[in-house]
Amino acid sequence: MSLLSVKNLTRSYGSLQAVKDVSFECEAGQILGFIGPNGAGKSTTMRIIATLDVPSGGDVLLDGESVVARPDQARPLIGYMPDRYGTYEDMTVFEFLDFFARAYQLRGAERKARVDSVMEFTGLAALQHKLTSALSKGMKQRVALGRTLLHDPKLLILDEPADGLDPRARIELRELLRALAQQGKAVLISSHILTELAEIIDTCAIIEQGQLLATGTVQDVLAKTAGVSSSVEVEARVLPSAVNDALAKKIERLLLEQPQVSAPSVSGELVRFTLGLAPGSAATAEWSQQASVRVLRALVAAEVPVVSFTSREHDLEDAFMSVTRGRVQ
Template sequence: MISTSGLIKKYGRTLALQGLDINVPEGAVYGFIGRNGAGKTTTLRILAGLLIPDAGRAEVAGRDVLRDPRGVREVVGYMPDFFGVYDDLRVGEYLLFYAAAYGIRGATAQKLRDDLLELVELGHKRDAFVDTLSRGMQQRLCLARSLIHDPKVLLLDEPASGLDPLARVEMREILRELCRLGKTIIISSHILSELADLCTHVGMISEGRLLRQGPLNEMLAGDRVRKFILRSNGPARAAVEVIEGWPGAAVLNAADEQVEFRMSGDAAEVAGLLKGIIGAGAEVVHFAQTEQSLEDTFIQLAREVQEQ
């Protein structure tokens, strides 16, 4: 549904995108992960037809963003990280205004307004002025605005930015409903724990380059990095010394009787490390692998790039 090939974008001397290649299957919820300044917003603006790349290609639903920008805008709903609302309009008027911009008027526009407000749980605010809405409500209204022309693809740039915990939960439930409706969604975010609960696919970007992408379960099941917790009967100094000297292992946190560490390698290497720890005199009472997170995978990949 979405693909880019060799995408390059420069801002003066700053290279924002360095040959970016991403692929998003139809119906996927694609988590676009990266630090601030990694190139996420630039990519989404190019896909929305709002920014022209310096080189490379990008297609959305089979439409080229350079050759058919109008066609791209017909199939894309874009929700920027910062957006403006018209404070002197009521919520319902706000949506009718954007419906008219897409040529939707009359009874059709009114029904669409009511359906979208129901979807984002703002039906009770239809006659309220936009500037009286909370931050979370304004975010949901902006999402409704991006859906006004029933796009196949949603590009959401930090949709949970600035929201309180309850508002984030509400936004997540709305996005799940959109998934059930068959929308293809890209979500740019640095709140990785929330993406893990929502996304089917993930792409990780650093300094304008794609680190890795694929189905979420494959990303989390990879053996690039795994985390372990070890607890001992007494001080864990001996275990720490062995781990620090073991190839591919690194201590993350160490307390008096507990060590959290990461390591790469297969089961035999893990068993070898444990044998070495016991051989060094540590009285191990607990040793377990913890669940790998998106944060673990992204941090490891980013470190590998920095070390290159």
Template structure:
């Protein structure tokens, strides 16, 4: 009698404790206005809790994408979901999960701040007894408590932008769509807006921001997407985009013993693509990922350079944006 074969081991279930649901899921989105195609073929997967920056020139398709997600653009091709809800099939429930701040303030400017927020609290069907506490909370968060009895029309643009955020926070949405929230703001108001967005990020909100202020998005966002002519030309973290582009990093050198022979030896270091002798320094370009900065310094010294200055820099997000939208990667 043969011994029975041992049962095959059962595969352990895939752990789900690290699973992060998608707050926004867009697949092959296409938006047309007559014959004009504003959004060509956009796909996005944005996990809950992420801050995603949408970067692109005017007319690139940012606002059209936001209008679809905000249930304001019913005619589109492809799929769009917010918190797992189909935008086209279940718009009312999507609105309950989402808050949208457009790039213009809107109407009702003859109301006071108190009247304005209580009006929207009623529109969101908050109970009469609970409205005051909610309004007080959003005013405190947006630092507008001292303006509660001012007319909306008397507020500065920066305060109106913060009031727009207070309005969409009344029903405590999970996802925020902010279309150019810092547009037209002075430097102080821009800093205040950035700090407010950081506070919302720390509260766990999923935030989509469209903006031209690229360096601020790079500081605030977990990922960014660069869009042009209705297409996303690149998306990922700032570091991802540099790697996708194969963008060159730059080092500025001063050496005590510069000679043509030394420059030739530096040019032969793997990963170095260009070495230029300037009036007071040597400018060196190298491929990101081909060599670490510490190894590059060691190789330059090994080539015989007596280094006085070694200063690294990286192309900023404005440069990345310009190169991407020009179709140039070098």
């Protein structure tokens, strides 16, 4: 049985249907990426799972119990981090975590041990006497994450946790989330930064206009959506010392002579072009490999000094772009 099971979830605000019949599951120890453009219904779905809102239809089961019917029972199992950090600016890191630990009914030595362990895990021990207002965005976000861990929840719901973080803070967050999943916690995370998500999530759910468009393991979703694309981006590099206008023109002419090649561009040592099929045809992996080999052969035969030649692999971003239509509500 899945730890989290979302079943036919619907949420309407007047005539606006923010969430339409959304269903997905998340196991313990799994990180599920909840992907969608702004206004897609991600936060609404997450708020319903976190017992902050009531659905118009459907249900959410956490450990087999309905969070809609019994929100009080579900709350101790959930750690929710909204897109706003919500840290009291005039409290130190320790005071902030200590206050929430008190609110979670942790008392005496147990509370102190828990706060210490959370500060240790999130790397905040050295900053415990600093005011939260003096912390960087990345550190504030760690404090917020620490707050969600105080009561040792089974499910973590993180709404856009990487938003506005610098690269280092993002990498550190990634490591923390991996460690949490290894501890057996289920993590539901939403983000716009798909490249970041791709490296940490096991499963994903793509949502647009309140409707779930694709769900499953990342490999499944990539495999399903790869067949939908009808073009492949190719990037090649030539020997920097050989770069000149004549070579650039020669490459462009050569590429345009090749079948199924479009939009060639040469910028210094970098050569880019698209291998495309007729609209509606699916670009399989085999086809893209054969087409790439044919173009590479033609370049080498024309004595173009190619030093690297790569076709960009179908990733989560492509999957997202291929299933969504950029519609907002």
